[in-house]
Amino acid sequence: MNKVVRELGKEIEELSRVLKLSKVVQYLKDREKEKGGFSFAPELYPDIEDTYYAVRTLLLLKVDIDRDKTANYLRSIDWKEVGFPRAVYMLLHIHLLLDIELPRQLIDLSSKDWSGLAMLDVQYFWDEIGKLLGRALKTLHSSSSFQFQTNESLQTLRKKVSILLDRDINFDSQQMVRWVQLSQNGDGGFGFYPETTSYMENTYCALEILSRLGSSPMQIELCRKYILSCQTKGGGFGRAPASFPFIESTFHAVLGLLLLGEMDKKI
16 A cells, blocks of 8 residues: 555645645644644544544645654653554554654564454554564465455455455455445445445545555546545545544545546546
């Protein structure tokens, strides 16, 4: 996915034609704290997830970030509360993106081997940590639990596809593509799986899966319209049209639009 993201920088100019780009940036900047870090509501304390998604989104949009303020927030992290690999991955990614020195606690947590727990989320984020550090991925004890299952949610399937592709494990990619494409609704967005309600996180997952498998939605333009319809007057994006904006949903929307731009080129 990192290679795709690097290539997406070429699409920013085109994206600004269809998206209220300045409002997206302002929405995120308004949620940055005076001492660093971000939160989805101005009155709340900053947290790891919102800071991660805000930093990722601003960098995707080629917007300068106050590195010193972010570094100040990262120094305030209570490492006793960081235990799951998802949070470790996010913190590691922020440090590396902004070239901030890694603290000893983060180095130790990044070196911990969670893969023996054989849980999808744990395996996925352990792999992502390994890729950030250039570490060789361990061979799976069994790939059967990461293969496609009936009524698989797109959020689960996105992680499975990543694990399988990263290890070059054979699977029926066309079956996955068909399942993802069938999850697109008449409003252009994607449900958790076919015949379920569209949400931004599902739409993002669908686009990432299809991109990695060399495919696209059956209705690209309708998908783009769905994403744009989720932008609020304040600039951020909600999980659905006319809903409250979140920093995570804003990241999903921006990256989703950039992925659609790449897919347009291949048609």
